[in-house]
Amino acid sequence: MSGSSEIIRAERLGFKYAGTDKPAIQNVSLSIGRGEFVLLTGPSGCGKSTLCRCLNGLIPNFYQGEISGDIMVDGLSTSKQLTSELSRHIGYVFQNPENQLFALTVEKDIAFGPENLGLSRAEIRSRVDSAMHVTNTVGLKDLAPYELSGGQQQRVALAGVLAMQPSMIVLDEPTSFLDPKTAEEIMSAAEQLRQDQGITILVVEHRLDLVARYAKRIIVMNKGEVVADGGLEETLDTQFEMLTGLGVGVPRVSLLWAMLRRDGFVTGRVPTHVEEAADSLSKRLGN
Amino acid sequence: MITLEQVWFKYPSGSLALQEVDFSVESGSFIAIMGENGAGKTTLAKHLNGLLKPSSGRVLVDGEDTRKKSVAQLARKVGLVFQNPDHLLFSESVRQEVAFALKNFGYPADVIETQVKRTLESLDLSEYADTSPFLLSGGERKRVALAAVLAWEPDYLILDEPTIGQDYQQKERLRNFILQLYSQGKAVVMITHDVEFVAECNPQVVLMSKGKVVGSGSADRVLSSDQLVEKASLVKPQMAKLFARLKPQGFPGDVVDVHRAKMLLEAKLVEVKGSVPQSP
Ligand SMILES: Nc1ncnc2c1ncn2[C@@H]1O[C@H](COP(=O)(O)OP(=O)(O)OP(=O)(O)O)[C@@H](O)[C@H]1O
Ligand SMILES: Nc1ncnc2c1ncn2[C@@H]1O[C@H](COP(=O)(O)OP(=O)(O)O)[C@@H](O)[C@H]1O
Ligand SMILES: [Mg+2]
Ligand SMILES: [Mg+2]
Numbered sequence: 001m002s003g004s005s006e007i008i009r010a011e012r013l014g015f016k017y018a019g020t021d022k023p024a025i026q027n028v029s030l031s032i033g034r035g036e037f038v039l040l041t042g043p044s045g046c047g048k049s050t051l052c053r054c055l056n057g058l059i060p061n062f063y064q065g066e067i068s069g070d071i072m073v074d075g076l077s078t079s080k081q082l083t084s085e086l087s088r089h090i091g092y093v094f095q096n097p098e099n100q101l102f103a104l105t106v107e108k109d110i111a112f113g114p115e116n117l118g119l120s121r122a123e124i125r126s127r128v129d130s131a132m133h134v135t136n137t138v139g140l141k142d143l144a145p146y147e148l149s150g151g152q153q154q155r156v157a158l159a160g161v162l163a164m165q166p167s168m169i170v171l172d173e174p175t176s177f178l179d180p181k182t183a184e185e186i187m188s189a190a191e192q193l194r195q196d197q198g199i200t201i202l203v204v205e206h207r208l209d210l211v212a213r214y215a216k217r218i219i220v221m222n223k224g225e226v227v228a229d230g231g232l233e234e235t236l237d238t239q240f241e242m243l244t245g246l247g248v249g250v251p252r253v254s255l256l257w258a259m260l261r262r263d264g265f266v267t268g269r270v271p272t273h274v275e276e277a278a279d280s281l282s283k284r285l286g287n
Numbered sequence: 288m289i290t291l292e293q294v295w296f297k298y299p300s301g302s303l304a305l306q307e308v309d310f311s312v313e314s315g316s317f318i319a320i321m322g323e324n325g326a327g328k329t330t331l332a333k334h335l336n337g338l339l340k341p342s343s344g345r346v347l348v349d350g351e352d353t354r355k356k357s358v359a360q361l362a363r364k365v366g367l368v369f370q371n372p373d374h375l376l377f378s379e380s381v382r383q384e385v386a387f388a389l390k391n392f393g394y395p396a397d398v399i400e401t402q403v404k405r406t407l408e409s410l411d412l413s414e415y416a417d418t419s420p421f422l423l424s425g426g427e428r429k430r431v432a433l434a435a436v437l438a439w440e441p442d443y444l445i446l447d448e449p450t451i452g453q454d455y456q457q458k459e460r461l462r463n464f465i466l467q468l469y470s471q472g473k474a475v476v477m478i479t480h481d482v483e484f485v486a487e488c489n490p491q492v493v494l495m496s497k498g499k500v501v502g503s504g505s506a507d508r509v510l511s512s513d514q515l516v517e518k519a520s521l522v523k524p525q526m527a528k529l530f531a532r533l534k535p536q537g538f539p540g541d542v543v544d545v546h547r548a549k550m551l552l553e554a555k556l557v558e559v560k561g562s563v564p565q566s567p
Contacts, residue, residue, distance in 0.1 A: 151323075173452060181323070182323070265552070265556050277529055281529075
C-alpha cells in the first residue's frame with residue numbers, strides 16, 4: 001500500500017468543530033503524490049490548519065466535532081489509526097510551536113518520538129544528531145523549552161518531526177517565528193529531504209515568495225473550500241486577480257510585473273522569483 | 288519618551304540576553320526591531336513595559352524608572368502585544384477579552400462599548416465578538432490579542448511579531464492602523480521578521496544581534512545594505528534583490544518598495560522605448 005504513488009487522498013472531506021455552527025472545511029477533494037512539494041494558502045481562518053489536523057489524525061481523534069467524507073494517508077484511514085502510529089507516516093509542525101514541546105530539555109524532546117518507536121540507542125542518537133544539525137539546534141540541546149525564544153522553539157519542534165523520518169512532513173506557517181535567514185534555510189532543507197529521501201512536503205504559508213522556488217503546486221482555500229489547485233507558475237499567471245483579491249501574499253516581483261503589465265508597460269508571463277524578473281526586465285531595458 | 292540606558296539583562300538560567308543596550312522611543316515614532324532568533328528582541332520588548340527589569344542600567348518611561356513602577360501602572364501608557372497570542376487570552380468571549388483592560392482602567396460602560404466595537408471592526412473581528420478566543424484560528428487569535436491592547440489606546444504600542452498568521456489583506460489593515468496611530472502622535476514599536484512588511488511600512492529600523500544593537504537607519508537604507516542585512520541574519524526584500532541586479536541600468540540602490548519600483552521602471556521603459564505604453 002505504501003508503495004502507491006499517492007500519499008494523500010481526500011474525498012469530499014468536511015469537518016465541523018463541536019460547538020460551532022458552520023463547518024471549518026467542507027467538500028475538500030484532493031490527491032497529493034509521493035515526493036511532491038505543495039504550498040497550501042488562503043486567508044486567515046479559511047481552514048488550512050483544520051485540513052492539516054485531518055491529515056495527521058488530530059481530527060477526528062483529538063478534536064470533537066463532525067467529520068464527513070474520506071481521508072487516506074499513506075494508505076491508512078486516519079480514524080482507524082492511533083495518532084502515534086500515524087506519526088511514523090506524517091509529521092506535523094504546529095503553527096504555534098510552544099504547544100508541541102513538553103520534555104525537560106530540547107534534546108529529550110527531539111528524542112522522545114524515536115524512543116517510542118523502539119529503535120536502537122545508536123539509531124536514536126544518529127537521528128537526533130542529524131535533526132539537530134539540520135535545524136541548527138545543537139547549541140540549544142540542554143535548555144528547557146520555556147527558555148527558548150519563539151523561533152528557537154519552532155526549530156526544535158521541526159527537529160522532533162524530522163527525527164521521526166516520516167514519509168510526509170506538514171509545516172503549518174513555519175516561517176512565522178523564524179528569522180528570514182533561518183526561514184530560507186529550513187525551506188531549502190525541506191527541499192533537500194524531498195530530493196534525497198522522497199519525503200512529501202506540504203507547507204502552509206501566506207508569503208509565496210518564501211516557497212515559490214520549491215513548490216511546484218499551489219492549493220488555495222477560501223471559506224473552508226479549495227478554490228484553486230494547480231501549478232504554481234500557471235496559477236500565479238492566470239489567476240493573479242483572484243489570488244490578490246483573496247489576500248494571498250503573492251511575491252512582490254509578481255505583483256510588480258502584474259501592475260506593469262496592466263498598465264501596458266510589459267507583456268508576457270508573471271515571474272515567480274527575482275532572477276526571472278530581473279532577466280525579463282534587463283532584456284526589455286536593452287541590456 | 289522611553290529610554291534604555293546601558294541595559295544588561297541576564298535570565299535566572301544564566302543566559303545573557305541583553306548587553307549594553309542604548310535605545311529610545313520618542314512619541315510619534317515608528318520603529319521596527321529586527322534580528323536573528325534569540326537576538327534579544329522579545330527580551331527588550333518586555334523591558335519597555337516593565338515586565339522585565341534590567342540586571343544593570345535603567346529604563347525610563349516618560350522620565351520614570353521602571354523599577355519604581357508596577358507593571359499595572361505602566362500598562363496604561365505602554366501596551367505590549369505578546370509574540371505568542373495564547374499568553375494573553377483568557378476571557379470567555381472575544382468581546383470580553385477586548386473589554387477587559389478598559390474595565391480595569393475604570394472607563395464607563397458606554398465608552399467601553401463603542402471602543403470595543405470600533406477596535407473589533409478595524410481588525411475584522413466583529414463576526415467573532417461572541418466566540419471564545421480558544422475556538423479561533425491562529426491568525427484570528429493573534430488579532431484578538433492585538434485588539435485587546437489597541438482598545439485602550441496606550442501612548443506606546445509594542446507589537447511582538449504582529450503579522451504572524453496574517454494574510455496580505457490583514458497585513459494591509461494592520462499597516463493602515465499603525466499609520467493612523469502614529470500620525471496621532473502615538474509611538475509604535477514592532478518586532479518582526481517580515482522584511483516585505485517592513486519594506487512597505489518604511490519605519491526606522493533597529494537591528495539586534497546576540498543581545499546587542501548592531502545598526503539602525505531608515506528601512507530603505509537598512510534593507511538594501513548587504514552589510515547590515517548580513518549582520519542581522521536578514522534577507523533583502525524582493526525589490527532590493529531585483530534592483531541590485533538592475534544596478535547596471537543606472538537605478539538607485541535603495542529601492543525596497545514595489546510602488547517606487549514601479550515608478551522608476553515605468554520612466555525607464557518609456558525612455559528606452561521612446562514611446563508611451565500601449566494599452567493591452
Ligand atoms: N524565559 C527565559 N529563560 C531563560 N532564557 C531565555 C528566556 N527567554 C528567552 N531566553 C533566552 O534569551 C535569549 C533572547 O531571547 P528572546 O526571546 O529575547 O529572543 P528574540 O530576539 O525575541 O527571538 P525570536 O525572533 O526567536 O522571537 C535567547 O538566547 C533565549 O534562549
Ligand atoms: N479548536 C477549534 N474549535 C472550534 N473552531 C475552530 C477551532 N480551530 C479553528 N476553528 C475555526 O475554524 C475555522 C478555520 O480555522 P483554521 O483551520 O485554524 O484556519 P487557518 O489555519 O486557515 O487560519 C475558523 O473559522 C476558526 O475560527
Ligand atoms: Mg492556521
Ligand atoms: Mg521573540
